[in-house]
Amino acid sequence: xxxxxxxxxxxxxxxxxxxxxxxxxxxxxxxxxxxxxxxxxxxxxxxxxxxxxxxxxxxxxxxxxxxxxxxxxxxxxxxxxxxxxxxxxxxxxxxxxxxxxxxxxxxxxxxxxxxxxxxxxxxxxxxxxxxxxxxxxxxxxxxxxxxxxxxxxxxxxxxxxxxxxxxxxxxxxxxxxxxxxxxxxxxxxxxxxxxxxxxxxxxxxxxxxxxxxxxxxxxxxxxxxxxxxxxx
Amino acid sequence: xxxxxxxxxxxxxxxxxxxxxxxxxxxxxxxxxxxxxxxxxxxxxxxxxxxxxxxxxxxxxxxxxxxxxxxxxxxxxxxxxxxxxxxxxxxxxxxxxxxxxxxxxxxxxxxxxxxxxxxxxxxxxxxxxxxxxxxxxxxxxxxxxxxxxxxxxxxxxxxxxxxxxxxxxxxxxxxxxxxxxxxxxxxxxxxxxxxxxxxxxxxxxxxxxxxxxxxxxxxxxxxxxxxxxxxx
DNA sequence: ATCGTTAACCTGACGGCGTCAACCTGAGAT
DNA sequence: ATCTCAGGTTGACGCCGTCAGGTTAACGAT
Numbered sequence: 037x038x039x040x041x042x043x044x045x046x047x048x049x050x051x052x053x054x055x056x057x058x059x060x061x062x063x064x065x066x067x068x069x070x071x072x073x074x075x076x077x078x079x080x081x082x083x084x085x086x087x088x089x090x091x092x093x094x095x096x097x098x099x100x101x102x103x104x105x106x107x108x109x110x111x112x113x114x115x116x117x118x119x120x121x122x123x124x125x126x127x128x129x130x131x132x133x134x135x136x137x138x139x140x141x142x143x144x145x146x147x148x149x150x151x152x153x154x155x156x157x158x159x160x161x162x163x164x165x166x167x168x169x170x171x172x173x174x175x176x177x178x179x180x181x182x183x184x185x186x187x188x189x190x191x192x193x194x195x196x197x198x199x200x201x202x203x204x205x206x207x208x209x210x211x212x213x214x215x216x217x218x219x220x221x222x223x224x225x226x227x228x229x230x231x232x233x234x235x236x237x238x239x240x241x242x243x244x245x246x247x248x249x250x251x252x253x254x255x256x257x258x259x260x261x262x263x264x265x266x267x268x
Numbered sequence: 269x270x271x272x273x274x275x276x277x278x279x280x281x282x283x284x285x286x287x288x289x290x291x292x293x294x295x296x297x298x299x300x301x302x303x304x305x306x307x308x309x310x311x312x313x314x315x316x317x318x319x320x321x322x323x324x325x326x327x328x329x330x331x332x333x334x335x336x337x338x339x340x341x342x343x344x345x346x347x348x349x350x351x352x353x354x355x356x357x358x359x360x361x362x363x364x365x366x367x368x369x370x371x372x373x374x375x376x377x378x379x380x381x382x383x384x385x386x387x388x389x390x391x392x393x394x395x396x397x398x399x400x401x402x403x404x405x406x407x408x409x410x411x412x413x414x415x416x417x418x419x420x421x422x423x424x425x426x427x428x429x430x431x432x433x434x435x436x437x438x439x440x441x442x443x444x445x446x447x448x449x450x451x452x453x454x455x456x457x458x459x460x461x462x463x464x465x466x467x468x469x470x471x472x473x474x475x476x477x478x479x480x481x482x483x484x485x486x487x488x489x490x491x492x493x494x495x496x497x498x499x500x
Numbered sequence: 501a502t503c504g505t506t507a508a509c510c511t512g513a514c515g516g517c518g519t520c521a522a523c524c525t526g527a528g529a530t
Numbered sequence: 531a532t533c534t535c536a537g538g539t540t541g542a543c544g545c546c547g548t549c550a551g552g553t554t555a556a557c558g559a560t
Contacts, residue, residue, distance in 0.1 A: 042509095044508060044509070044555070044556085045509090046556065047508080047555090047557060048556095049508095053508085070385065071385075076548085077547090085509075086509065088509085088511090092507095097546095123476065123477055125477045147385070151379075151439055153303075153304075153379075154439065154440060180481065181477075182477045188444060192436075192443075192444075192446075192452070193455055193459055196429065197433075198432070199435070200428035200432020201428035204424075204427070204428055204431055207383055207385075210386060210389055211399070211424075212399075212424075220425075227464050227466075228429065230463050230466045230470065231459035231460055231461070232459050232463070233481075233484050234459075234466060234487065235455065235458055235462065237485060238491065239491055244355065246412065246413075248357070248465070249414045251487060252466060254487075255469060255483060256466075256469025256471070259470065259471055259474065276526075276538065277536090277537065277538090278528090279526095279527055279528065279536060280536080282536065282537055307517070307518090308519090309517075317539095318539050320519075320520075320539075324537070328519075
């Protein structure tokens with residue numbers, strides 16, 4: 037913890053403090069593991085600066101937290117671009133897994149990002165870009181006909197499923213989760229992927245359960261595994 | 269807002285205050301629409317009592333919040349029991365829809381219940397009972413063979429999907445959600461239900477997307493709608 | 501070299517929060 | 531009438547976010 041007073045920035049370089057404050061905030065989140073530790077006083081002290089100095093670069097505490105979130109959205113966006121390419125359906129699965137892994141590796145950040153009471157009315161640009169990546173990944177699947185429907189709506193559904201799993205894991209760790217988190221994520225991703233693929237093919241009214249089970253069995257039997265080992 | 273001082277309870281009836289405090293807390297949540305309004309001072313004033321009197325019945329603020337949550341878990345549990353009966357797969361769908369509806373109708377409560385940093389290490393009894401209801405509903409589906417696998421794990425997956433959707437709707441209201449929330453919930457519930465049903469039938473390695481799309485088409489064509497109008 | 505300007509930052513204070521130690525008060529048994 | 535102690539209250543502490551106003555030092559102009 038930096039208690040030493042920070043050297044005053046040169047004229048015109050006051051923005052440097054903004055960066056240092058953000059880094060201090062991220063460090064506090066990482067080290068404490070709790071968003072409660074993200075105090076203006078703690079952040080300022082860590083940056084070697086007086087508390088009200090934070091207000092030179094952030095309107096209030098919410099603005100600071102929002103700025104931290106923007107960075108996390110950026111990470112998410114980068115993650116998506118890194119996992120694209122190849123079979124779109126598989127790429128979608130890789131993206132989903134990467135999303136979940138990142139969230140579980142940075143639970144505090146994910147908390148702050150997704151479970152905080154929303155501040156502004158509009159979607160922040162970094163978040164919008166991240167969502168655009170999701171939609172693009174889904175669109176590619178629609179083009180190969182494995183998914184059908186409005187890509188934006190499909191993406192929201194897939195996102196919901198993965199987010200639901202990781203957010204429950206993070207917020208309700210005391211529940212009887214299976215030992216293997218990775219396997220659970222696999223389960224969810226596959227469930228969501230195939231559920232989405234199936235959804236648009238279903239009639240409005242369904243046959244009774246027995247007939248359903250039979251059709252499901254047939255579907256499974258019809259799938260011939262690929263030597264390539266593709267998997268969503 | 270009750271500012272008038274509460275009449276002191278008779279001997280042996282101190283527990284009455286506990287109930288009034290809980291009611292005051294719930295009212296504050298409902299009326300303000302924000303968990304930030306849930307202040308010990310506000311709760312106490314609303315109950316017509318001094319602030320530290322809350323400590324006569326709750327160890328600290330977390331304990332009070334936890335007690336409010338227990339009531340919500342109770343509501344959830346009741347909701348599940350009300351929607352059982354008939355075709356298990358359909359009942360499961362009804363439960364999921366009721367869950368989502370309740371969450372969206374009580375966003376603040378749902379926030380506090382599911383997005384708060386967990387306090388104690390174990391699962392609170394009311395939550396455990398609620399989860400047991402979920403597992404039971406899934407177990408019934410496993411018995412009719414429409415679902416396959418460990419009911420507890422399947423239930424967690426389904427819960428994840430529905431929770432993900434409603435929690436995103438609540439926490440990120442500025443995202444480009446479709447107009448019709450009800451339709452979105454339907455989408456998610458069907459996706460999750462059929463995704464779960466399909467999951468256990470899938471081979472470890474999958475065929476390429478083109479072949480997958482064809483098999484999915486066949487599956488859809490094979491389903492004959494029921495006159496009864498069953499739907500998950 | 502020095503001065504004035506002003507960006508960069510600090511001091512001190514306010515009200516509100518959760519929490520606690522200490523005190524009061526009155527209903528009901530004796 | 532008195533005693534007891536469950537059922538409260540009072541007042542204070544330290545921490546929080548926030549703000550008005552003061553201080554300091556970098557740099558262009560002189």
